[in-house]
Amino acid sequence: MGIAFSFAAVIALIGLAFIGVKGLNLHFLFGAIVPYAAFLAFIGGFVYKVVKWGRSPVPFHIPTTGGQGYSFPWIKQNKLDSPPTTIWVIGRMLLEVLLFRSLFRNTKSELKHGKLVYGSEKLLWLFGLIFHWSFLIVLVRHFRFFMVSVPLPIKIMEALDSFFQVGVPLVYLTDLTLILGVTYLFIRRVIMPQIRFISIAADYFPLLLIFAIGTTGILMRYFIRVDIVGVKQVAMGLVSFQPVAPGSIGVIFYIHLFLVSALFAYFPFSKLMHLGGVFMSPTRNLANNSRMVRHINPWNYPVHVHTYQEYEDDFREKMKQAGLPVEKE
Amino acid sequence: MAKIPKPEQLSKIDLEPKKHWSQFPIDIRPGMYCHGAKAKDLKVLELPNARDWSPAEEDWKLPQDWKQTVLDGIKERLEKYRSFHIFMDVCVRCGACADKCHFFLGSGDSRNMPVVRAEILRSVYRYYFTPGGKIFGKYAGARELTVDVLKEWWYYFFQCTECRRCSLFCPYGIDQAEITMIGRELMNLLGLNIGWITGPAANCYMKGNHLGLEPHTIKSSIEFFLDDIKDITGVKIEPTFNRKGAEILFVTPSGDLFADPGTYTAMGYLMLFHELDLDYTWSTYASEGGNFGFFTSMEMAKRLNSKIYAEAKRLGVKWIIGGECGHMWRVLHQYMDTFNGPADFLEQPVSPITGTKFENAKSTKMVHVIEFTADLIKNGKLKLDPSRNDNLIVTYHDSCNTARGMGFFEEPRYVIKNVCNHFHEMPEDTIREQTFCCGSGSGLNASEDMELRMRGGFPRANAVKHVHDKHGVNMLANICAIDRATLPPLMDYWVPGVRVTGTHELVANALVMKGEKERETNLRAEPLPGKGGE
Numbered sequence: 001m002g003i004a005f006s007f008a009a010v011i012a013l014i015g016l017a018f019i020g021v022k023g024l025n026l027h028f029l030f031g032a033i034v035p036y037a038a039f040l041a042f043i044g045g046f047v048y049k050v051v052k053w054g055r056s057p058v059p060f061h062i063p064t065t066g067g068q069g070y071s072f073p074w075i076k077q078n079k080l081d082s083p084p085t086t087i088w089v090i091g092r093m094l095l096e097v098l099l100f101r102s103l104f105r106n107t108k109s110e111l112k113h114g115k116l117v118y119g120s121e122k123l124l125w126l127f128g129l130i131f132h133w134s135f136l137i138v139l140v141r142h143f144r145f146f147m148v149s150v151p152l153p154i155k156i157m158e159a160l161d162s163f164f165q166v167g168v169p170l171v172y173l174t175d176l177t178l179i180l181g182v183t184y185l186f187i188r189r190v191i192m193p194q195i196r197f198i199s200i201a202a203d204y205f206p207l208l209l210i211f212a213i214g215t216t217g218i219l220m221r222y223f224i225r226v227d228i229v230g231v232k233q234v235a236m237g238l239v240s241f242q243p244v245a246p247g248s249i250g251v252i253f254y255i256h257l258f259l260v261s262a263l264f265a266y267f268p269f270s271k272l273m274h275l276g277g278v279f280m281s282p283t284r285n286l287a288n289n290s291r292m293v294r295h296i297n298p299w300n301y302p303v304h305v306h307t308y309q310e311y312e313d314d315f316r317e318k319m320k321q322a323g324l325p326v327e328k329e
Numbered sequence: 330m331a332k333i334p335k336p337e338q339l340s341k342i343d344l345e346p347k348k349h350w351s352q353f354p355i356d357i358r359p360g361m362y363c364h365g366a367k368a369k370d371l372k373v374l375e376l377p378n379a380r381d382w383s384p385a386e387e388d389w390k391l392p393q394d395w396k397q398t399v400l401d402g403i404k405e406r407l408e409k410y411r412s413f414h415i416f417m418d419v420c421v422r423c424g425a426c427a428d429k430c431h432f433f434l435g436s437g438d439s440r441n442m443p444v445v446r447a448e449i450l451r452s453v454y455r456y457y458f459t460p461g462g463k464i465f466g467k468y469a470g471a472r473e474l475t476v477d478v479l480k481e482w483w484y485y486f487f488q489c490t491e492c493r494r495c496s497l498f499c500p501y502g503i504d505q506a507e508i509t510m511i512g513r514e515l516m517n518l519l520g521l522n523i524g525w526i527t528g529p530a531a532n533c534y535m536k537g538n539h540l541g542l543e544p545h546t547i548k549s550s551i552e553f554f555l556d557d558i559k560d561i562t563g564v565k566i567e568p569t570f571n572r573k574g575a576e577i578l579f580v581t582p583s584g585d586l587f588a589d590p591g592t593y594t595a596m597g598y599l600m601l602f603h604e605l606d607l608d609y610t611w612s613t614y615a616s617e618g619g620n621f622g623f624f625t626s627m628e629m630a631k632r633l634n635s636k637i638y639a640e641a642k643r644l645g646v647k648w649i650i651g652g653e654c655g656h657m658w659r660v661l662h663q664y665m666d667t668f669n670g671p672a673d674f675l676e677q678p679v680s681p682i683t684g685t686k687f688e689n690a691k692s693t694k695m696v697h698v699i700e701f702t703a704d705l706i707k708n709g710k711l712k713l714d715p716s717r718n719d720n721l722i723v724t725y726h727d728s729c730n731t732a733r734g735m736g737f738f739e740e741p742r743y744v745i746k747n748v749c750n751h752f753h754e755m756p757e758d759t760i761r762e763q764t765f766c767c768g769s770g771s772g773l774n775a776s777e778d779m780e781l782r783m784r785g786g787f788p789r790a791n792a793v794k795h796v797h798d799k800h801g802v803n804m805l806a807n808i809c810a811i812d813r814a815t816l817p818p819l820m821d822y823w824v825p826g827v828r829v830t831g832t833h834e835l836v837a838n839a840l841v842m843k844g845e846k847e848r849e850t851n852l853r854a855e856p857l858p859g860k861g862g863e
Binding site: 196 | 691
């Protein structure tokens, strides 16, 4: 049900852009108004969500420790998985954000003849990494459209990305790996029972949407040629706040742009906010030093306790008989 | 009481679900849950909706406005806990946590996948607190809060031992323990705790310890141990209680005063401290290191925990040593200073025997007894004869809380390896940060939920069985009072022939004391290796 709904939603988005541009000639709507609105929703929604999270305090010091903590000098610490100081927390976070450290631990548990065995399961980590890094590189490569002259770092990135020098135009590796990554993430959701039966539409939709974005992009670059000068005009128009939407570009471009807009607008209201959340997760971004440095809870309030005096009042006679010292005779 | 299936039946577990979790009906099955909290305990703890109730009955006697209470409770906690707020929003359901939970591995129940245990609450969060959930309803994975959903929450939040194993594997560090803790706080707004938690918590609040031992009983229990120690070692020990001016306050879980094999651990502390001539005192008021309030609400955890610093202040001690316990140490390590600090009336702990400054406890001023002992051994301050433990082939079970809430791995291993000659680790996927729960933590160690406990403890037992078969392991060492209470029945069920011990029992058996007689038996009054018997 989740798959069908998500598939229908992506088809509907494609259809909407196609009819809007091809049938109704709403180039300006799809080439300027929608992208602006989506971008605003993205920025506004992202900031709103992060600020909202940030307003909730971190009352307790709850890092998940994944290795030996700070102890005696003669006990070897694991400073990355159980960081003693902020510097090491930064190290832990970098490993987490850039290399998906926790996912790298992943195992697969199986029950064989009454015995639980734990096999290595690195595919999710591998394809997750491939997908995210490819997406990032593809995104950064797109900055060439938004700048008058292409900056050197992007040129270098493009050169590396087309390292194998295949095809005309040269094939970008990340175009392929993005599709590969997103396809794996989708297929595992469909075929692995443990994953399939926890998945909902909100899991399939972004994968299918990104698949459609990648596919339309690839089609445009390698197969259905579009007016590249027109594309640059649209992009430059958007960043210079003088939007134009030439009808000459080809509808595939507008479909691509509309899907990207949909992703941007959807982003802050969805699980995709893990992009922001991972940096703020208190089980990862705190040092394991809570016996060395006092963590303050801003809403710590006085509570009702049973005091020693009340306790002694309850048991004074028994305590005296047992020879236990008391405060009041 | 529900009958527990035989191990052969129980271990037939299907880890591949056949339909979506939301399509499985909720079956609140005897053997898988604990009795409801009693009115009298809820009253003592000043918790709402105090009444006797039973989960087995249709009517849970909820307050009239229960729904609004829960929704207000969620809103309040979203604003108070960044953890909760983020964990409600960012899960991508990648499934990395799914097969990491001991309850899932022992039951195959989809709702025991950590991701789903969170989704059952998250779905309600989406419905009431997010625009997507409001607009798209079930397509966004959102659903309304109903009595059935509430019962589902109760059933599954009390099928989580807050062990944090899922959080280790989660790419965003989503911690189901945190979600369960907040879920249980919501339950407590309606008086829906379990008796096995509120009973001990009420005892602890009024009498100072979970078992409800009154001051004179604590003293007499310990005196009973002293007689045994005298018989076994010939050494006469005279500890003090509630003594002002002692250098150190010692706090340990009360379970160690009550039942085997924890009692042998308590005897171990007594013997060690006596041998060192340590200037320390027990307290009958702060007579509980554990904290069943922690399984109720943060407020209750703070209320129970307050006694430790209050007593340290009243007695005028310089610092505190804490005994072997799991969740106790999560609270002491990650919460106590925040709850009830600053402990500015105490001094930074320094071992009077070795002069070692405990840098890692300089703010909280509370030292783990294992750290204390490891430092003694490292500095050659103990005379040890590990051959007295030669009849034991030992493995070590990391407690969830000291593992993933403290990073406490090498200290206990160092101590054990110095007091035992035969030590073997369990498989690496089941120890240290990846350790499996005993299956009965977080207040689930009752007797009426024995099937749940045997299921939850299955992965741990399975790993013990591996080293039992391979190396002949016959003793499971740990540093947790709940382990000492719950692992023996787990071993009897899954791995007969393996017994359970606290680490300081092993220390005390190996400890050569000044003026001791030739020992014939260990603390369990069993012949020492080479002495009689075999």
